[in-house]
Amino acid sequence: MAGFRDREKKHFPLTSTSSVVALFRDQLEGPNEPNLAFLSITLGCVENALTLNRAAPAAEDSALLQPIFPVVDLNMIETLYRKFETLVKGSVDLTKYPCKYSNRDLVKKISDVIWASLSRSFKDKAHLQSLYSLLTGNKLDCFGVAFGVVAAAQMLGCNDIHLALSEDHAWVVFGEDGTDTAEVTWHGKGNEDKRGQSIALSVAEKSWLYLNGHPVICDRAMEVAALVSAANPSINVTMDSIEMGALQQELLWLLYDKDHLSRYPMALGNLGDLEEISPTPGRPPPMAIFNEAISSAVKHYDKHHVYPYTYMGGYLYRKRRYKEAIKCWAEAANVIRKFNYTREDEEIYKEFLEIANELIPNIVKSVSVQTLDRSQMNILYNPEVYADILRFFDGICEWEEGSSTPVLHVGWAQNLTFSLNKFDPRTRAKIDVGRDEDDSDSDDEDDDDEKSENDENDNENNSRFKDESDSKVESECKFVKTQDVSDPLQAV
């Protein structure tokens, strides 16, 4: 077995965050590709020590005096690496796959090797994303299986097999021009896995889960960014490991500085969240990072990603910058309206449900009671905020239109009317419910044909609506038509 070369050995034993960062830097700058299996095992080992098997500091030295960074020895990592190498090279006979580029059978075979080594226990716990978890506990989450397939492929020299990521699923691309796709893991609960199948069939459904053909396609360095981003500093529901969070943050800045996050909006979002928790002196503030995530999604993924807007919206909500938060959520709904809701889109459904039925009602409640903060009070007198709430609901209505599964139920209507009723009636008369100017963009229409006649209808409605904009506000939101609820706006 080829042991580790000096490039790997010289960093051990790992005794601090900076020694792990130096090891990752070396792998990213090295003459060879970064070794995904090596990095995943190493980071997983550190995460395990800092979150699951915490060295309990002796009574007298409190955590403050005695940082608990584990000592990671080379032989532990090398033993686990060799175990993975034996598993992968022992199970895949490459002579059966002679061609230069990988084919579907080979991808399925590699997926089967990872799949067969998993125990049957449930897999939605934390810390199941790394090869350390696979090799010490035979457990991986759905991301971990996809990542493990790509790490195994690299070990076999299949350098055309790469990780493809949506906002809630992962698969692989392969072949001569890297456009063949294959499922290699499962998704969600109670869904049969589709391993071996191509993604084309699922993309045709226009579901958010496959981002309608706009997933993040990783190169080796972005696969390192994915394993760093997937690291989980949480010790339990209420506590995070400060050391693990700091390590993840430093590794993300290392990848950021090497321009490996510029096409990875979720990793930028993760970095923004970490900077909110513990700002790094001299680094951009969270809002700048969230803006970069939005710009990346607009530039590289044709405005089909939702999370960049909900990362920023969540941050603004926590900072009580409610007007801007609602603007972000309207933008998020402006993305989701391009998709058709299918039953495997639950994660984003829950995201919008929380915004509509908890966060926005909390905002209108908190600014309508005797708020001391006069700046917040004028939200209920601000036509732009009111229009953004309507745009938010309109996007969700359009998401539902043409979908196989309904999105809305009467609870949504109750929360909508609750929120809208808090606004001053004169404010409501001032609005012009338009969509952002790029709505008529050809790329939008190209992308979703059946949505285009809606856009025309919208434009028609909007133009009709604009002509009457000074008259009584008609309900522009499809929401009411779909729900057949008596027009909530009449009720005020």
Ligand SMILES: FC(F)(F)Cc1cc2c(N3CCN(c4nnc(C(F)(F)F)s4)CC3)ncnc2s1
């Ligand atoms: F591979 C899967 F199947 F797991 C899909 C992926 C998820 C994900 C991620 N996440 C998911 C989204 N995520 C969010 N955290 N907060 C979010 C927001 F709602 F505030 F926007 S979204 C945490 C990190 N961060 C980096 N990369 C990936 S790839």
